[in-house]
C-alpha cells in the first residue's frame with residue numbers, strides 16, 4: 414500500500430468510527446417490520462428495559478466508580494446480587510467461585526432455559542477500560558426484559574443469569590464451565606462494548622488465545638568485576654522478545670503475539686539471574702493457534718541456547734475463538750436493522766479474545782459487540798475507553814443491545830422451529846469440543 418493510500422484508509426477508518434461528541438441518534442438501517450417475530454412481545458421487552466433505565470445506569474456507574482481486578486470483584490458481587498434480590502430473583506451468592514453469582518427466575522413448567530452472562534472485572538491502573546460495567550447491566554437488562562415478557566404473555570421458561578468473574582486474562586468462564594455453571598442452559602447470551610460505526614452491533618468472531626509464561630534462570634555476578642561468571646537472564650528474555658518481533662513479520666496479519674517482561678530484585682550493578690516473559694498468542698482458529706504457538710516456543714528456546722540460561726515454560730490459559738450461533742445472530746440482526754441501527758462484521762472485538770469463546774463450543778451461544786462513541790485510538794484497554802464506558806450514549810447502546818438479545822432469547826422460548834434451527838446449527842462436532850485443560854505442545 415502506498416503512503417498516500419495508507420493515509421486515505423486511515424481517514425476512512427476515522428470517518429466510520431462513531432466518535433465522542435457525535436450526538437446523532439442511530440436510525441434503523443433496513444426496516445422491514447413484516448420480518449419481525451412477535452413485535453408485540455418485543456415492545457413489552459423494550460418498555461420493560463427502558464422502564465428500568467435509571468436504576469440500570471446508576472448500577473453501571475456505581476460499578477464503574479469501583480473498579481476491581483479479576484477474582485476480586487467483591488463490590489460488584491454485592492451490588493449485583495442486591496439488585497437482583499430487590500427484583501425478587503432467587504440469588505446464589507459466591508456461586509462456585511468466591512465472586513461469581515447466579516440469579517434465577519422460572520415461570521411455568523417445562524420451558525427452555527436461557528443463560529445470560531454479566532462480566533464484572535476491570536483493568537489494572539485504568540479502571541473499566543473494557544466497559545465490563547456495561548456488560549454487567551446488559552446481563553441484568555436482558556434477564557429483566559425477558560422476565561417481563563414471560564409474565565405478561567405467560568411464557569414458560571427459566572432464566573439463569575451468571576455473574577462471571579475474571580474475564581481479563583484469567584478465564585473465569587472456563588473455570589465456571591468446568592465447574593458445571595452452564596449445565597442446563599439451552600442457549601447463552603451476552604454482549605460487549607467496543608469502538609465501531611454509529612449504532613452498530615457486531616456479529617463477527619474473535620481470536621483463539623493461548624497464554625504462555627516463560628522463565629529464564631541464569632547466574633548472578635558482579636556486572637563490572639566479574640560479568641564472565643554470570644548467565645544473564647535479562648539478556649535471554651530480551652532475545653526471546655526480539656525473536657518474536659522478527660517472527661511477527663512472517664505471521665499473518667490476523668495473528669497476534671504480545672507480552673511483557675518481568676523480573677525480581679533487578680539492579681544495574683548485578684547480572685540478573687531471573688527474568689520472565691508473559692506472552693499471549695492469538696489466531697483466528699485453534700489449529701492456527703497451535704501452529705503459531707510452536708513457532709513462538711522456538712523463539713524462547715533459541716534465547717535459552719544463546720545465553721546458557723535454564724528455561725521453564727508454562728502453557729496454560731487457553732480460550733477458543735468465538736463461534737457465534739448463526740440463527741441467534743440472524744435474530745439479533747433482524748431486530749437491530751428493523752428498529753435500532755445496523756450490523757457489521759469488521760469492528761467489535763474481532764481481533765481480541767474472550768473466555769466466552771470456550772462457552773460457544775459447548776452450547777448454542779451469541780456474544781455480539783455493540784459500538785459506543787469514543788475517540789480515535791481510544792479503544793478497549795485505554796483510559797479514553799474508560800471514559801467512553803460511562804457516557805449516556807454508551808448506556809443507551811447497551812440497552813439497545815440488551816433489547817435485541819432479550820428479543821432473541823424470547824424467540825428461543827416460544828418458537829420451536831427457531832430453536833430447532835439454533836440447536837441444529839450448534840450441532841457440529843467442531844463446536845462440541847471438550848473444555849480445554851492444560852495443553853502440552855512441546
Ligand SMILES: [Zn+2]
Nearest residue numbers: 543581793794
Ligand atoms: Zn478487555
Ligand SMILES: [Zn+2]
Nearest residue numbers: 543545580605
Ligand atoms: Zn472485555
